[in-house]
Amino acid sequence: xxxxxxxxxxxxxxxxxxxxxxxxxxxxxxxxxxxxxxxxxxxxxxxxxxxxxxxxxxxxxxxxxxxxxxxxxxxxxxxxxxxxxxxxxxxxxxxxxxxxxxxxxxxxxxxxxxxxxxxxxxxxxxxxxxxxxxxxxxxxxxxxxxxxxxxxxxxxxxxxxxxxxxxxxxxxxxxxxxxxxxxxxxxxxxxxxxxxxxxxxxxxxxxxxxxxxxxxxxxxxxxxxxxxxxxxxxxxxxxxxxxxxxxxxxx
Numbered sequence: 001x002x003x004x005x006x007x008x009x010x011x012x013x014x015x016x017x018x019x020x021x022x023x024x025x026x027x028x029x030x031x032x033x034x035x036x037x038x039x040x041x042x043x044x045x046x047x048x049x050x051x052x053x054x055x056x057x058x059x060x061x062x063x064x065x066x067x068x069x070x071x072x073x074x075x076x077x078x079x080x081x082x083x084x085x086x087x088x089x090x091x092x093x094x095x096x097x098x099x100x101x102x103x104x105x106x107x108x109x110x111x112x113x114x115x116x117x118x119x120x121x122x123x124x125x126x127x128x129x130x131x132x133x134x135x136x137x138x139x140x141x142x143x144x145x146x147x148x149x150x151x152x153x154x155x156x157x158x159x160x161x162x163x164x165x166x167x168x169x170x171x172x173x174x175x176x177x178x179x180x181x182x183x184x185x186x187x188x189x190x191x192x193x194x195x196x197x198x199x200x201x202x203x204x205x206x207x208x209x210x211x212x213x214x215x216x217x218x219x220x221x222x223x224x225x226x227x228x229x230x231x232x233x234x235x236x237x238x239x240x241x242x243x244x245x246x247x248x249x250x251x
Contacts, residue, residue: 001234002096004181008188010095013104015137016067021049025101029133032097033072036090042080043087045094046073046119053116054130064111065132071108072131073119082242084128088226089240091131092189096234104136107190107227128223161186163199163214172202176211178236178250185235186213186228197221198228203245211248218244 021029026049033045048071055068074091076083095105108130119127161183162169173180183200191197197215204210213229215221229240238250 001093001237004185004188004235006100007096007185007231007235010099010105010188010190012106012190013132013136014065014106016069016104016132016134017137018067018069019135021070021103021134025103028101029072029094029098032094036094040086040090042077042083043090044075044077044121044125045090046075047071048073048118051118053118054112054114056113056116065106065108067137068108068132068134070132070134071117072133073117073127074129074131075119075121075125075127077122077124078126079124082222084222085226085229085242087128088223089230090226091129091223092227092230093234095131095133095190096230098131098133102135103133105131105133107192107223108132109192109223158183158187161196161198161200163201168202175209176202179211182211182232182236182248185231189224189228189231191224191227192221195221195224198225200232201245212245213240213248214245 030047033047036045037043050069051071052069054071055065072091072094074087076087091107098105112130114127117127121127159166159169162172186198186200199214201212201214202209203212213225213232215225218225225244232248233240236250238248241247
């Protein structure tokens with residue numbers, strides 16, 4: 001669905017201009033959310049434009065975000081299995097659609113006011129995160145620049161995203177040449193607090209060897225797992241089983 005180059009073009013943007021989005025861009029983003037909601041049970045993505053309230057007056061977000069006026073509210077019915085993981089997967093798909101339209105984006109987990117969002121929710125639904133989007137500003141807020149510098153210092157060799165030794169990684173690449181592209185796509189995926197908890201494994205069961213994806217704490221990191229799975233599948237071509245340790249099924 002996307003090349004590795006396109007996936008790498010996505011950067012977390014925390015500063016936005018006050019330029020309104022064109023009708024064409026809005027129609028495309030609205031259609032993307034509608035498609036997701038109509039095909040994925042338990043997801044209720046809602047797009048909001050020109051709404052600054054979720055970020056207004058919050059001292060905890062001061063310096064972290066600037067000029068956010070458009071967002072995707074990722075509303076889920078948590079009674080559905082793998083709801084958080086699936087939310088991460090399809091939200092990353094939405095992000096890549098926005099990036100393809102020339103917009104900046106950022107996953108926002110804690111630095112917004114849930115009570116100030118213009119979102120319709122049933123009592124059984126939750127709002128785990130937003131996706132901010134819009135025209136990227138030239139500069140970046142101070143704290144965002146500091147965060148980017150920290151993330152840059154923490155850049156990891158791609159083999160670190162493989163759940164095994166460097167030697168085992170080399171052996172896995174000989175068996176699955178496409179694995180490197182997938183792991184590089186995982187390495188450039190957005191992640192909460194730059195934790196980057198997802199690891200790719202080659203594991204065996206009664207049906208033979210399989211490429212799988214895991215995190216240490218699924219409840220905490222399910223969104224990151226979904227995001228990483230999207231990038232992997234988009235770069236390589238294939239589908240994932242949901243859940244921690246879900247298998248990858250290449251096309």
